[in-house]
Amino acid sequence: MTSERTYHHGDLRRAVLTAALDVIAADGPDALSLRDLARRAGVSHAAPAHHFKDRTGLLTAVAAEGYALFADALADAPGLRERGVAYVRFAAGHPAHFHVMFRPELHRPDDPELIAAKARATEALRAGISGLPETARGDDDRLAGIAAWSLAHGFATLLLSGNLDAPVGDSDPEDVFRGLADLLFPPAEEAATTPGSS
Amino acid sequence: MTSERTYHHGDLRRAVLTAALDVIAADGPDALSLRDLARRAGVSHAAPAHHFKDRTGLLTAVAAEGYALFADALADAPGLRERGVAYVRFAAGHPAHFHVMFRPELHRPDDPELIAAKARATEALRAGISGLPETARGDDDRLAGIAAWSLAHGFATLLLSGNLDAPVGDSDPEDVFRGLADLLFPPAEEAATTPGSS
DNA sequence: TGTAAATCTAGTCGCTGACAAGATGGACCG
């Protein structure tokens, strides 16, 4: 191993953050222990506190990083449906970040970095709605936005908690979600009722 | 207060469970401390362990009770849309139960009482889908079921975590959800675009 | 080169969950 063991770690902040993501992905945020992370990084039990202040500070940093990655992932997706798919893909690909992001009681709500990243993600979500064709939107943008968000968030959440293992089965969750999105906002009316696609 | 102070509490199990719900509703499951609950009930710090074995046992009991109440609430609702409304109403009315129910890492997964209650709730959910009119169902019951569940669960989750405070505003969340449900499964086409119902 | 700031260590405190051993009192049976 690279056990150089200098007095200064080099990049303890990143090391602790990465170790935290491992632990959270494996056993959830509750299983996270600052002392354990310090041991993994090979430093004393109080070292992480200098980078994150306390446990809440560490989780706030995880959430902020998550929202930043999330905003990027959403921005890259073309159209509302694929934006929803990106939502689901992010949750599946970054479970640790996702779990912490939507547990606000774990955060320091006034953290500027968190606020900025969250605002960027919110804006990326909001922008997705405006991509809807007029006909599908009905008479209320606000409702459509809440519906799209609820559908994606509910699916992602149930997926991560293992509640969809049975109904989804071996299918690719992202494909399943495309089916859900088409149910909420039917894609024009070319082959609406024909079961042809499979 | 009724500080009778007999050696035997009388109904310590119920007292601890109720106190736990208070704490969870206020500060989340993480803030829950067996010793604190014991203090609230006026018993020694080890007394609750006799009823719940350990912290996981207590949370498992909360989840089981939640699923039982949840199944009842769903069963009483007429039709799929109102079943979704009942889903949202349950989350808003029993936030402590709801929060614990969908955090499986907090449970003892092999607990028979939990398994039974959860099966009853799952069946009540599944039964809701069969109430859909043929036209709205499209060609896939399975997809419609996942969509309905995801929409209700996502909306309830985002609502409880405070993420919908801005978009929902002063509106009654249950009414907002009725709007979402009508977007996913349009109710025939009588007065589709007219905002008349209020 | 010298000094201030950043980073890390070592020690301590109160709290927690879990466990073990023993006290208490009710239930049930003769």
Added chain:
DNA sequence: CGGTCCATCTTGTCAGCGACTAGATTTACA
């Protein structure tokens, strides 16, 4: 009425944790 069993509760203990403090070490920079 007397005895025994057992569920319930108490007391005591242990290791692990988060938070805090004081001090050591290294880097940065002027």
